[in-house]
Amino acid sequence: MASTGKKTRGRKKTPMKMIENKEDRLVTFSKRRLGIYKKISELSILCGTEILFIVFSPTAYRMVRTNKLVQHYNEVHSQMDAIKRKKRELVSAQQTSETNNTNHWWKTPIHQCNPRELDELYSRFSELAHLFHIAWCKKIANASSMPTSTYFGNGHHRREF
Structure with missing residues (x-):
C-alpha cells in the first residue's frame, strides 16, 4: 500500500501560552500528563530518589463544584420533602379539625x-x-x-x- 501523505503534523514547537479552547486544553493535559509521569519515574529510578509531584486536573475543579452542587441539591430536596410532609400533616389536622369542632x-x-x-x-x-x-x-x-x-x-x- 502506498502512503497517501502525512497523517500528523509531526513534532513542532508549541508556544508556551494557555490553550484557549477548553476541550483542546483538556486533551493536551491528558496526553502530556502521561509523558510527565514517565519522566518523573525515569528520574526517580536514575537518581534513586523519591519524588512527589502533584498535578491538579482542570476537571478536578469541575468535579468539586459538581459535588457541591449535588450536595446543595440534595439538601434543598430534603427541605422540600420536609415541607411537603409538614403540609400534608397540616392539611390532615385541618380536615380532622373541621370534622370535629371540639378538637381545639x-x-x-x-x-x-x-x-x-x-x-x-x-x-x-x-x-x-x-x-x-x-x-x-x-x-x-x-x-x-x-x-x-x-x-x-x-x-x-x-x-x-
Missing part, C-alpha cells in the same frame, strides 16, 4: 381531662395569658409615656418602667 385545645371540657391533659391546658393558657400581658403592656407603653401598672387579678400589681 381551648374548647376541651375540663371535667373530661386527665391530669396530664389538665397540665397541658394549664401550660397553654399560661402561655396565652403571658402573651396577652406582653401585648397589653406594649399597647399601654405606646399609648402614654407614663409607667405601666399591671394588675394580675389576685390583688397584686407590678410596675414596669
Whole structure:
C-alpha cells in the first residue's frame, strides 16, 4: 500500500501560552500528563530518589463544584420533602379539625381531662395569658409615656418602667 501523505503534523514547537479552547486544553493535559509521569519515574529510578509531584486536573475543579452542587441539591430536596410532609400533616389536622369542632385545645371540657391533659391546658393558657400581658403592656407603653401598672387579678400589681 502506498502512503497517501502525512497523517500528523509531526513534532513542532508549541508556544508556551494557555490553550484557549477548553476541550483542546483538556486533551493536551491528558496526553502530556502521561509523558510527565514517565519522566518523573525515569528520574526517580536514575537518581534513586523519591519524588512527589502533584498535578491538579482542570476537571478536578469541575468535579468539586459538581459535588457541591449535588450536595446543595440534595439538601434543598430534603427541605422540600420536609415541607411537603409538614403540609400534608397540616392539611390532615385541618380536615380532622373541621370534622370535629371540639378538637381545639381551648374548647376541651375540663371535667373530661386527665391530669396530664389538665397540665397541658394549664401550660397553654399560661402561655396565652403571658402573651396577652406582653401585648397589653406594649399597647399601654405606646399609648402614654407614663409607667405601666399591671394588675394580675389576685390583688397584686407590678410596675414596669
